[in-house]
Amino acid sequence: MKVYGEVLVFFLLLLINGRILFLRHAKKDSIVMIAPVCILLSILLISAWGVDVLTCFSLILSIIVTISNFHAISRYSANLYVDHYSPLMRIWAFITIVLSIVAIILSIIFAPIENKTKTPKVYESLVRFNGNFRTGFEEAPKNNFLKSDVYLSEFTIAPNIIARDIVVVVIPDKRGNLDTYHNYLEVLAQNGYTTYFAEFYASDAKWLRSFSDIKSLRKIVFILKSLFDESYI
Template sequence: MFGFSEAFIGEIFVLLLLIPVLTRPLFKKQKYADSIVMVSPLCIVLSIVLIVVYGLSWSRIITGAFSILVLLTNMRALQRFGSRLYVDYYSLAFRIAAAVETLLIVCTLVVFFFFRPSVPSLYPERTVYTGSFTHGFTAGYGLFRRINLVTYRYGNCDSGKSVQDRPLVVFLPDTYTTAEDSQVRLSACTQKGISVFTGDFYVDDGGIAGGIRGFSSLLLRYGSTKRFFLHHLVHANETFSQEIRQKLIEQRRREAESLLVLAGDFAQSLIIAAEGDSLQTAYALQKKYPLFVLGVFDSSAGLPYYKRGTGDLFSVQPLDAFFMFYKTERGRTGSSFGGTVRRFFALQNEEREKKSYGHFAEALYSYMEGIK
């Protein structure tokens, strides 16, 4: 809608709803029931819904934080409204707090527009599964059963071939990214007649939990938190990071095997497009299933902005990418916040001009032509 993603529109909508709550002292001078204050708890509910539906991100954390702040600021007003009391005046302290919060929200709206995500040319067909690596995965879900896998199909996957009769492509993201992070790249493949099948797993049969314990292990088991948590694991301390990286690689091997099983239901042969640590998994699968896996394509090749743990976040989640970029840059000598911001936007503009997602699709197309 309007060239914006649904999640972005939802975040902007919640922030805009908060402004009338904070600016109401400017428009009401006489006694009245302060009913508009009920919008503040509604915004908290909407913020939670955004996180559940679209997953955790810095923009949704900021949106939720503002919703909570506005609710706390208007707590007395909520109590008055619940007691059916009318409002005679607003205290000076409330007016100052409301003015400051309004200014912060307006500035946040401007920042969000600068960091708005790119919208893929085509959204994939999504299928949800329940199950496990041990017992297999079944399409569909029950009311009291957790979703353990979400697959994404770009192009005509049902026949296992594209319109130009090419094999299916199974995409494996790097250890610190998800398939959803590469939706702009993968949707560009459909314009070249390439069919892509990929997925994100939210199950742990003793894989990752052995390296991450307690509350942190739960963050990798749910779609609303796994993506955000993975993005920031790359900046963990070196000892912890190496241990978790090996666990993630082991987990990715099991995930790749399961994806091949599902892809085998509608494909006679396929090519694996993988990047980073997933490349070694892809080569192992090609060696194991040489008649089924025709080749392995390095999907990070030709992407000058690609780094482990960032993937396509410059496009699909710019604000999260900025926080990760800032963590990397702040250790540089003479690095300032303003300079980091300028370098980030310079890299982002360079990526938008070069349109690496299109180069990726072209390179994959050429690779598939070469192995026909």
């Protein structure tokens, strides 16, 4: 699951910046070499699961941590010992530790429920559409990976398994997206229901009427707002 990858990246970042609490002089700062690995892991997360707030934040934080530790990386590459940590570096490390802990907590809170039933196998497909409710929608070109206005996912079981003659269409709550409902959709498909899941981001269906309406932000913004304002529930 995506949450395991997110927690791993943020834990490694926590370890990298927490090293100043236990690493002393005359020691080789080998832990800092994990920083570039965090960048790679974040890129793999985005490649596998797409861009959202936490995966994007993990990549940005990994890059910043790597750049801020460039001096330590250079010294370790040159087989040199730790010289000292500046007060500014200690302050930055403390900030990063706090950010990493908060990110781990958010990753766990927003983690979807895992479907541990793997049989029968579920087949998932995605069709994207462009347009709006005024003029209608048309299927987006398959070679176009830019922003789309509608994402329609289909969940079915293997053709050789008899399915129910019922189609279920799911349109998520404004605080949810495909990640939130993915395991429930799999369970419906495993029980023989052909299931469709639709996400709308059309220009005339904006809920927040701001930049936060984009696919990667809307869910988490609505969740955070709903904590303080019941009208967002």
